Structures are given as C-alpha cells and as structure tokens.
Amino acid sequence: EGVSSAHARWRPDGKFLAFLSARDEGKTQVWLLNRLGGDAERLTDTPQDVQDFAWSPDSSQLVLVLRDASSEELEAAKENKDEAVADRARAAESEAKDKRKAPKPWVIDRLQFKLDEVGYLDRRRTHLYVFDLAAKSLRQITSGDYDDSEPAWSPDGKWLAFSSNRSVPDPDATYDQNIWVVPASNSDKGAHPRQVTTNPGADGSPAWSPDGKWIAYVTQMDPHLFDYATKHLAVAPATGGEAKLITLALDRMVTVPRFSPDGKFIYFIADDDGTQNLCRVPVTGGEIARTVGGRLMVNDYSLAKTGDIVAQIATLDHADELYTIPDGKLTRITHTNDALMSQLKLSYGEYVHFKSKDGTIISGYLYKPVDYVPGKKYPTILRPHGGPVWAYYAEFDHLPQLLAANGYAVLFPNPRGSTGYGQDFAKAIWADWGNRDFQDDMAMVDYAIEQGIADPAKLAVGGWSYGGISTDFIIAQTNRFKAAISGAGGALFSSFYGHDHYQRDYEAELGHPWENKAVWERVSPFYKVANVSTPTLFMGGAIDWNVPILGSEQMYQALKRLGRSTELVVYPGEYHEFKKPSHIKDRLERYLAWYAHFVKGDSTPARPVPTPKSGE
Structure with a gap:
C-alpha cells in the first residue's frame, strides 16, 4: 500500500486482526484483516483520524479515541x-x-x-466513541473541555475506564490526570463519569481485574517532579475508594499493567538497570518475581486466558521477535528478522560501569568497532540520549551498529537523569541540566580511553532531542571533541517558553523566566557559545514543536557569527520524530560525512556527495 500500518489488535475471538492505517489517501481508520489472508476491510469512516481503539470483550463493538473534528x-x-x-x-x-x-x-x-x-x-478535545460493527453506528460516550485517552473495557463489556485530566479550573495547568469510568452504553456523552483515582500526580494505563471489581494502573505520586518521579503500580476499587501502591519499594518505572487470568497477580514491565523486564506481583503486594528477566528488552506482552504469555522482546544483537515461556523457559516463536540479521556483521554492546567525577557509579553501553582489534585505539563517538528522563537499553539499535560498521567505537551512557536506577538518580539533574549529566558523560569517554579503546585525539559527540541539548552543553564546556552533531537541540530556553509544548514542565522545574532569570540562564548553554570551537552540525525538523528548530538556528547563527565551522540542516515537513524515509537516510549520511571529515580526517567533504542519477 505504501502506507504504514500500526496498532494491531486481535479481535477477541482470534479470527481477525484490526489495525490503524491511512490507506487510500484518507484519514487514519480502523481496518480489519482475516488471519487467513486476503485484503483488509475498512471498518470505520470518521471525518477525523482514529487515534486509538480497543475491542469490546464480545467483539461486537470498538471504542475509538477521536479528536473533535x-x-x-x-x-x-x-x-x-x-x-x-x-x-x-x-x-x-x-x-x-x-x-x-x-x-x-x-x-x-x-x-x-x-x-x-x-x-x-x-x-x-479528544473523546471516546463506541462504534457498533453490525449497525455501523458511532456514539460519543465522553465529552467536555478535557482530553480522554487509554480506554479499557470492563470484562462484562458494560463499562469503560479511561484516563483524563479534569482538574479545575484549568487542566492545562496541572498534571492531575486520573482514572475515570463511564457506562459503555451511556446516552448523555458521559456527562457524569465516576472518578476512580484522586492522586494529584498523573494516573494512567487502566487495566481491569477479571471479576471487574478492581482497576490496576500506573501512578506518579509527586506532581512537582512530573517525569522525574517514579511511575508505580497501584490498584483501586473500580467503584472508587482507597488505592494501594504495589511497587513502592521497587523504585523503578512501571508500564503496561495487566491482571493474571485468575486475578491473583498483576504483571507489568519494569525499567531496570538498562533493561526492561516482565515482572509479576501479588495483587495484595509482596515479592516481585521476574517472569522474563536478564539483559534484554521486553517491549510488550500478551496474556492468554490460560495464563500463557507471549512477549515482544529485543536483544542487543537481534531486533524484536515474539517469545513464549513454556515451563519457565524463554522460547522464540517468530523469526521475522532472521534473514536480515544473518546478513549483518554486528558489534555486541557491552554493559559497562565507571565512576563519575564525584564517585557516583554510572553505567552505559559500549559498542566496539566491527572487526575490533585489542590494543588498537579507535575514533569514538559519544551519543548522549534523549529525554532526559529516559535511558539506553539492551535492545538492537541501528545507529550504533551503523557507526561501529564505519570504524567507530560508540558510547551510550545512562547519566544521572536516566530511568532504571531509581527516583533519586533521575531527579539528580532537576533544574541543573548540563552539570552532573555532563560529568557522567565525560566519565564514559574517560573510561573508554583508559580501556585503550578510544583514541583521545579522535573524539566526537552527537545526539537528538535532549541528546542534542546535551551536545550543546558539552561543546560549551570542553574542546576535547573534534566534531559534534546537535539534532533537535536547544540552548536558550527562555526563547522556548511559549514556543514549544513544555510550558507546564518549565514552570514546574525552572519557575517563570521573568522571575527566575538566573535559573533559566544557568541551564542555557547559549551564554557560553563563545567558548565553542568544535565544528558542529545542527539539524532538525521544520515543524518540530517538541524541540523547535529555533534552538539549532540560534546556535548555528552564533557560531557562524563567531567564524566557527558549522552548518544547519532543516528538514521540511518533519516533526520531532522524522517520518520520511528519504530524510531519515539523508540524516544518517550526514552523520557519517561530518564525522569522517572532522574526526577521521578523511579527504571526503563534510557533507554527503550526491549520488549521480542514472545516465549522468
């Protein structure tokens, strides 16, 4: 079709697969495909895009998430x-x-x-609608000046749980997202939803118990810390009432909660130490067991009525496949990526530990060049991650493999600010960006040099999003790198206030820029731009409202005025996450050209050489 399809969901009877796709040059709709093959059939025909959907237990209805047309x-x-x-x-x-x-x-x-x-x-606003497959009818079941999402059917199909910030006087001013419940058959557009949770932080990902009496969900208890706060597993009565925290002692980010078929346990994915493991805990709390553990990445999973589990898992040397766990043994049942992986020579990422400047133990993934020879020193690229509250994981990633295949050692640090190491570790950079995380990133470079892997005379740095912001911080504080690439970065954050989509986060962490000028300036590497001598390539999407291209433009303009080696590449029609394959390919080619020219000292130009068209 030439169009991407996503969000595949089995019909409860297991005979058909529904998915989202914008086929036929139309809006994103729900399509249905027989598991035996054939052409997909379009189920919905809404004026606007379908953002999400879920099957009712009896397969007769879908709940759709639609933004008002x-x-x-x-x-x-x-x-x-x-x-x-x-x-x-x-x-x-x-x-x-x-x-x-x-x-x-x-x-x-x-x-x-x-x-x-x-x-x-x-x-x-975004609301919930119930679509009846037989009648082809659509009925709105939530409304109001609020956004509703993450719908979940009760086991009997009579209720729908969802998450929504309905705080007063203005939901835009708080993180107070809660779990709510409405009758699936209501005819008043959900005018009187039942509130299940009351925590002032964000509650989401509702999941019903098999008997319909309880709802498990993910909660952040400290709204002041927003994303820095650990996401815990909690359970509350479906009728509302006192909630119970289940994973408080774990102090790890929790996602995708689901009850076991017998209702005695809750499964969830835990973000821990550069991995994501599938865990299980009794509904009443207690010992947490790792159903799927080890240095791997559980991206999703499904529970059968029998209690059998299928998990989508990636490893450092293999892209995602499906696994089952018969008799507790992890067993791969798909081989979707085998043909591709068999053609590739890979660098196996090593999970390493090292001390930062203040003695804090930091971890990260180190990829040696393909055909690495012990004792030989290699050009090395430091790649700070985005977020900042995120991490590098034990999963296959094309970028370090591409760079390793081109002769580089690649460093993927998880500095303070990262998930997987507890809330204190994550919040260590609160309102203090480019300080401790800078020290931790530099510590991994020093580690690679001490190990005899990195050539100290051929170092590079580059990242995207907060990784681009980190790159700006790094080149403003040290000149040890021969080249830098800052993608979707920012350096003068007072200019982003009201320009990107983070006003609530800025105010929670930094305060108002007109009141806390010193804090805003401290986290803005733009004021140290005169210190930068590293040849730097800036890039980003022209319509990115996450980290707008303005940040790259400002840094480029300043370095150009200062006479430094710099270049700016703006991709038309791209948001924060690129969509167009030609742009993704172009970006990778520019990475390789910039680093080869300035780090390796190759005679090739710093920008890719256009491939001649056929016949030229």
Missing part, C-alpha cells in the same frame, strides 16, 4: 459522501489553484496551546 474535516467528509460533488470539487480545485481561499487563522485561548505533530491547540 474541525469544520474543514466535517465539510470534506460531507463532500466525499457525494461522488459527483467530490468530482466537481476536485475539478474546480485543479482549475483554480491560485484562487484558493486563505486558510482560516488559529484562534488561541488555552494555556497549553501547542503540541508536536498536532500544532496549535484550540478547544477541540
């Missing part, structure tokens, strides 16, 4: 129902392109008024 979407949908009108409209558009009406202006009155991949936010 715009007037343009409603008008287009009305026209498309009449082919003659649609044909005339297309003909008129073709004949009078230069006479098109100017787009309507955006009228903004919300505190949170931007979101990457959406753009400006108006009062159109």
Whole structure:
C-alpha cells in the first residue's frame, strides 16, 4: 500500500486482526484483516483520524479515541459522501489553484496551546466513541473541555475506564490526570463519569481485574517532579475508594499493567538497570518475581486466558521477535528478522560501569568497532540520549551498529537523569541540566580511553532531542571533541517558553523566566557559545514543536557569527520524530560525512556527495 500500518489488535475471538492505517489517501481508520489472508476491510469512516481503539470483550463493538473534528474535516467528509460533488470539487480545485481561499487563522485561548505533530491547540478535545460493527453506528460516550485517552473495557463489556485530566479550573495547568469510568452504553456523552483515582500526580494505563471489581494502573505520586518521579503500580476499587501502591519499594518505572487470568497477580514491565523486564506481583503486594528477566528488552506482552504469555522482546544483537515461556523457559516463536540479521556483521554492546567525577557509579553501553582489534585505539563517538528522563537499553539499535560498521567505537551512557536506577538518580539533574549529566558523560569517554579503546585525539559527540541539548552543553564546556552533531537541540530556553509544548514542565522545574532569570540562564548553554570551537552540525525538523528548530538556528547563527565551522540542516515537513524515509537516510549520511571529515580526517567533504542519477 505504501502506507504504514500500526496498532494491531486481535479481535477477541482470534479470527481477525484490526489495525490503524491511512490507506487510500484518507484519514487514519480502523481496518480489519482475516488471519487467513486476503485484503483488509475498512471498518470505520470518521471525518477525523482514529487515534486509538480497543475491542469490546464480545467483539461486537470498538471504542475509538477521536479528536473533535474541525469544520474543514466535517465539510470534506460531507463532500466525499457525494461522488459527483467530490468530482466537481476536485475539478474546480485543479482549475483554480491560485484562487484558493486563505486558510482560516488559529484562534488561541488555552494555556497549553501547542503540541508536536498536532500544532496549535484550540478547544477541540479528544473523546471516546463506541462504534457498533453490525449497525455501523458511532456514539460519543465522553465529552467536555478535557482530553480522554487509554480506554479499557470492563470484562462484562458494560463499562469503560479511561484516563483524563479534569482538574479545575484549568487542566492545562496541572498534571492531575486520573482514572475515570463511564457506562459503555451511556446516552448523555458521559456527562457524569465516576472518578476512580484522586492522586494529584498523573494516573494512567487502566487495566481491569477479571471479576471487574478492581482497576490496576500506573501512578506518579509527586506532581512537582512530573517525569522525574517514579511511575508505580497501584490498584483501586473500580467503584472508587482507597488505592494501594504495589511497587513502592521497587523504585523503578512501571508500564503496561495487566491482571493474571485468575486475578491473583498483576504483571507489568519494569525499567531496570538498562533493561526492561516482565515482572509479576501479588495483587495484595509482596515479592516481585521476574517472569522474563536478564539483559534484554521486553517491549510488550500478551496474556492468554490460560495464563500463557507471549512477549515482544529485543536483544542487543537481534531486533524484536515474539517469545513464549513454556515451563519457565524463554522460547522464540517468530523469526521475522532472521534473514536480515544473518546478513549483518554486528558489534555486541557491552554493559559497562565507571565512576563519575564525584564517585557516583554510572553505567552505559559500549559498542566496539566491527572487526575490533585489542590494543588498537579507535575514533569514538559519544551519543548522549534523549529525554532526559529516559535511558539506553539492551535492545538492537541501528545507529550504533551503523557507526561501529564505519570504524567507530560508540558510547551510550545512562547519566544521572536516566530511568532504571531509581527516583533519586533521575531527579539528580532537576533544574541543573548540563552539570552532573555532563560529568557522567565525560566519565564514559574517560573510561573508554583508559580501556585503550578510544583514541583521545579522535573524539566526537552527537545526539537528538535532549541528546542534542546535551551536545550543546558539552561543546560549551570542553574542546576535547573534534566534531559534534546537535539534532533537535536547544540552548536558550527562555526563547522556548511559549514556543514549544513544555510550558507546564518549565514552570514546574525552572519557575517563570521573568522571575527566575538566573535559573533559566544557568541551564542555557547559549551564554557560553563563545567558548565553542568544535565544528558542529545542527539539524532538525521544520515543524518540530517538541524541540523547535529555533534552538539549532540560534546556535548555528552564533557560531557562524563567531567564524566557527558549522552548518544547519532543516528538514521540511518533519516533526520531532522524522517520518520520511528519504530524510531519515539523508540524516544518517550526514552523520557519517561530518564525522569522517572532522574526526577521521578523511579527504571526503563534510557533507554527503550526491549520488549521480542514472545516465549522468
């Protein structure tokens, strides 16, 4: 089809697979595919994109997550129902392109008024709808000036749990997302939802117990710390009432909670020490068992009514496959990536530990060059990760493999600020970016040099998102790197306030820029730009509202004015996460060209040489 498909979900009877796709040049809809093969059938036909969906237990209904349709979407949908009108409209558009009406202006009155991949936010909100497959009818079951998401059917199909921030007076000002429940058959658009949780932090990922009496969910107890706070597993009565924290002592990020078929245990994925393991804990609390442990990455899992488990797992040397656990033994049942992996010569990432400047033990993944020879020193690339509250994991990653295949040692540190090491470790960089995490990143470079792997005269750095921000911090504090690539970075954060989509986070962590000027300036490496001598390539997406291209433009402008070696590459039509394969390929080629020229000292230019077209 030439169009990506995603979010595959088995119909409960196991005979059909539903998924999301924007086929036929239309909106993203739910499609249905027979497991025996054949063409997919479109189930839904909404004016706007379907963002998420879930099957009802009896397979007769779907709950859809839809953002309120715009007037343009409603008008287009009305026209498309009449082919003659649609044909005339297309003909008129073709004949009078230069006479098109100017787009309507955006009228903004919300505190949170931007979101990457959406753009400006108006009062159109995201709500739940129930779609009846037999009648092809759609019924709205939540409403209001709130965004609703993460729907989950009760076992009897009578209720839907969901997460929503409905705090007053303004949900945009808080992290107070809670779990709510509405009747799946309600006819008043969910005017009176039942509130299940009351924690002032974010609660999400609701999952029902088999008897429908309890809801397990993920909770963050300290809204002041927002993403830095550990996400714990909790359980609450489905009717509302006192909640119980189940994994408080674990102090690790928890995701994807699901009850065992007998209702006695709750499974979840734990982010721990550079891995993601599948764990299980009694509903009443107690000892946590690792159903799937070890240095690997559990990305998802499914529980059968029999209690059997299928897990989607990646390892450092193999991309995702499906595994079962018969008699407690992890057994791979798919070989989707075997043909590809058999053609590749890989560098197996080593999980290493080293001391930072203040003695703190830091961990990370080290990839040696393909065909590494002990005793030989290699050009080395430090790659700070994004987030900052995220981590590098024991999973197959194309980037370190590409760089290792081109003769580089690659360093993937998990500095303070990373997940998987406890809340204190994560919050150690709170309002203090580019300090402890800088020291930790440098400690991994020093470790690689001490081990005789990295050539201290041929060091490079580069990252994306907070990895790009870290790169800006690094080149402003040291000149030890021969080249840098800052992707989707930022360096003057007061200029991002009201320009990106992080106003709530900025205020929680840094305060208002007009009141806490010293804090905002301390975390802005732009003010140290005169110290930068490292040849630096800046890049980003033209419509990225997560970390806008403005940050790269400012750093590029300053370095260009200072006469430094620098370049700026802006990708049209790209958000924070790139979508177009040609742009993704171009970005990788620019990585290799920049590093080869400035780090290896190759005679090749610092930008990729265009491939001649056929016949030239």
